[in-house]
Amino acid sequence: MIELLFLVVFAICFILLLRKYVPIWQIIIAEFYFVTFLLFLLFSGEEHPYYEAIDPAGLESYEFIASKHRLIYIIFFVLYHISLLLLWFRKSALPPLILALGLCVLYIGLFFNGILILQLLGSQEGNEILVCFPTFSLLVGLSIIIRTLYDLPKNLSFSPSKHQWLNELNKKLSTKSALFCSSVIAILPVFVLVTLVLMLFGDDYDAVSKALTETTTWGFSQHDHPPHLPHQGHYLCTVAACGSPQLVKPLRWGIRGKQRIIVNRQLQIANAFEELIADLSPTLHRFIRKNYDRYGYDLSKKIKSRWASNLTYILMKPLEWGFLLCLYTFCLRPEEKIRRQYSLQLTINN
Structure with missing residues (x-):
C-alpha cells in the first residue's frame, strides 16, 4: 500500500510537470497510462509461485512471471520507459546514437509487451483486465516509434564530441534510413548484452522463456498447480x-x-x-x-x-x-x- 501511495504521488507530480511541456491531449494519455498501470498492480493480487497451494477466495493468485526469472523483465521495463520519455520529450535534441539505441529498446519492449499479452490472455482464472496495461503500453510505444521516425529530418544534426570515434559513429547514423536500419540491427546485440550481464548475477540465459513457462494457469504455463486451499476446509x-x-x-x-x-x-x-x-x-x-x-x-x-x-x-x-x-x-x-x-x-x- 505504501508503494502504491508513493506511485500515486509521483504520478501526480509528473503530470503537473507535463503541463508546461506537452499539449493537454498528451497529458490525458499519460493519465490513462498511469491508471492502467495502477489497475495492473492492484489486480495482480497476492501472487504465488506455481508449486504453492492458494486460496482463490482470499484474493490470492499465481504469478504470471516467475519471480525467480523476472529480473530481465524488470530491467527492460525500466529501459523501455526511459526510452519512451526520452523520445517523447527530446527526440529532436538527441544525438543519432542515442536515438538508435532508444528505438532499439522500444522494439524490444514491444516484444516483451506482446508475449506478456499472450501470457495474460491465456489465463484460466479470468484476469483479462490485466491485459489493459501491456496492450496500452504497446500502442503507446508503437506510436512513439512511428512519430519519431516520421518527424525526423532526412539528415540529423548533432553536437561534436571530443571523441573522434563517437563523431564518426554519429555521422554514419545521421540519415533516417541508417538510423532505422541500425536500430533494428542492434536488437539482438543489445538483448544478448543485457542477458550476459544478468547471467553474471546468477540469471539463466533462457530467463525470458522460463519466466513465462515456470508458472501455472497462464498462456505459456507448463506446470500444474497443487489443489486450491478450499475456503472452508482442507486436509x-x-x-x-x-x-x-x-x-x-x-x-x-x-x-x-x-x-x-x-x-x-x-x-x-x-x-x-x-x-x-x-x-x-x-x-x-x-x-x-x-x-x-x-x-x-x-x-x-x-x-x-x-x-x-x-x-x-x-x-x-x-x-x-x-x-x-x-x-x-x-x-x-x-x-x-x-x-x-x-x-x-x-x-x-x-
Missing part, C-alpha cells in the same frame, strides 16, 4: 502432496469432492486405510473422522509453504507404514484398494 494429506515433487512423488490427478487434486501414494494409502476402518467398524470411523475434521483444518492452515509440506510428508511416513501394514494384514488385494483411491468420486474423501 492434511492433501497439503502434504504440495511439497517438492522429488520428495512427495505425485502420481496423477484425482477427484475429491468434485475437485481435481494431485494424488501421491501416501495420500492413497491414508485414504485406503480410512476406507478399511469404515468397513470394519463404522462407529470407530465416525469417531476418527469427527476428530480429524475438527483438528485437521486448523493444522492445515499452518502448512502453506513447500518446506512445511515436505516436513508433513516426512512426519507422516511412520503412519503411512503403519497404515500399509494394516492394509496388507486385513485386505485380500491391498494394492488394488490403494490404486483405486481418488480415481472415481468416492463416498469417503480424505
Whole structure:
C-alpha cells in the first residue's frame, strides 16, 4: 500500500510537470497510462509461485512471471520507459546514437509487451483486465516509434564530441534510413548484452522463456498447480502432496469432492486405510473422522509453504507404514484398494 501511495504521488507530480511541456491531449494519455498501470498492480493480487497451494477466495493468485526469472523483465521495463520519455520529450535534441539505441529498446519492449499479452490472455482464472496495461503500453510505444521516425529530418544534426570515434559513429547514423536500419540491427546485440550481464548475477540465459513457462494457469504455463486451499476446509494429506515433487512423488490427478487434486501414494494409502476402518467398524470411523475434521483444518492452515509440506510428508511416513501394514494384514488385494483411491468420486474423501 505504501508503494502504491508513493506511485500515486509521483504520478501526480509528473503530470503537473507535463503541463508546461506537452499539449493537454498528451497529458490525458499519460493519465490513462498511469491508471492502467495502477489497475495492473492492484489486480495482480497476492501472487504465488506455481508449486504453492492458494486460496482463490482470499484474493490470492499465481504469478504470471516467475519471480525467480523476472529480473530481465524488470530491467527492460525500466529501459523501455526511459526510452519512451526520452523520445517523447527530446527526440529532436538527441544525438543519432542515442536515438538508435532508444528505438532499439522500444522494439524490444514491444516484444516483451506482446508475449506478456499472450501470457495474460491465456489465463484460466479470468484476469483479462490485466491485459489493459501491456496492450496500452504497446500502442503507446508503437506510436512513439512511428512519430519519431516520421518527424525526423532526412539528415540529423548533432553536437561534436571530443571523441573522434563517437563523431564518426554519429555521422554514419545521421540519415533516417541508417538510423532505422541500425536500430533494428542492434536488437539482438543489445538483448544478448543485457542477458550476459544478468547471467553474471546468477540469471539463466533462457530467463525470458522460463519466466513465462515456470508458472501455472497462464498462456505459456507448463506446470500444474497443487489443489486450491478450499475456503472452508482442507486436509492434511492433501497439503502434504504440495511439497517438492522429488520428495512427495505425485502420481496423477484425482477427484475429491468434485475437485481435481494431485494424488501421491501416501495420500492413497491414508485414504485406503480410512476406507478399511469404515468397513470394519463404522462407529470407530465416525469417531476418527469427527476428530480429524475438527483438528485437521486448523493444522492445515499452518502448512502453506513447500518446506512445511515436505516436513508433513516426512512426519507422516511412520503412519503411512503403519497404515500399509494394516492394509496388507486385513485386505485380500491391498494394492488394488490403494490404486483405486481418488480415481472415481468416492463416498469417503480424505
